[in-house]
C-alpha cells in the first residue's frame with residue numbers, strides 16, 4: 001500500500017513536470033524578435049558582465065528579446081524604415097522580468113558594490129539612481145512593451161570588449177566609451193548621467209541628430225521615448241499596461 005502511494009506520488013510529480021514543460025514559450029501574447037526578424041541585432045546586456053552591475057542579472061537565461069506581440073511587430077516596421085536609411089536596430093533589453101528588477105533593487109542597496117561606478121554612473125550617487133529616474137522599481141520593461149535600443153550601420157557587429165577596463169560612458173571622445181557599433185548617441189547605453197537625457201544640449205550636433213533619427217523612426221511606429229534615457233522606448237498603445245510579468249527571458 002505504502003509502495004503504491006509513493007509510486008502514485010512520483011507519477012504525479014512526473015506529470016506535473018511534463019505539464020509545466022509543455023507551457024508555450026514565449027507566453028501567450030508575447031513574441032521573440034529573433035523569430036519575427038532575425039536581421040535585428042541583439043546585444044542583450046543583462047545576461048553577461050557588460051552592464052552597470054558588472055555581472056549577470058537574475059531572470060536572464062538567454063540572449064533573447066521577448067516583447068508583447070504588438071510591440072514586437074511595431075519594431076519589425078521600425079527595422080524596415082531603418083534599413084532604408086542604411087541602419088539596423090540593435091537591441092540591448094526588451095521584456096525584463098520582475099525578478100531582474102528586484103535584483104537591481106538589491107544591488108542598489110549594497111553601497112560597497114560599486115565595481116562599475118566610474119565607468120557607468122560617475123556623477124550620480126548610487127543611492128540616487130532610482131530617485132533620479134535612471135532605474136525603476138516597477139519598470140515598463142516588465143509590462144513587455146518597452147525596449148532599450150540604438151541604431152547601427154548595416155553589416156556591423158558589436159566588438160569584443162573588456163567591460164572592466166576604465167571606460168567613461170560620458171566621454172565626448174567615442175574611443176573612451178565602451179566599444180559599441182552603435183552610431184554616436186553622445187553617451188553609452190545605460191550611462192546614468194544627465195548627458196543621456198535625450199534632449200541634453202551638451203552633446204555633439206552629430207549625436208543629437210542621431211538621437212533624433214532614432215526618435216523619429218520609433219515614433220512613426222507608435223513608440224514614445226523616455227526623456228531621461230535616449231535608448232528607452234515604450235509602445236504607447238501597450239497591451240498589458242497594468243501587469244508586471246515575471247517569466248524568465250530565454
Ligand SMILES: C[C@@H](N)C(=O)N[C@H](C)C(=O)O
Nearest residue numbers: 133134135136139140141
Ligand atoms: C536600467 C535602464 N536600462 C532602464 O530601463 N531604466 C528605466 C527607468 C527602467 O528601469 O524602466
Ligand SMILES: [Zn+2]
Nearest residue numbers: 147148232233
Ligand atoms: Zn529601458
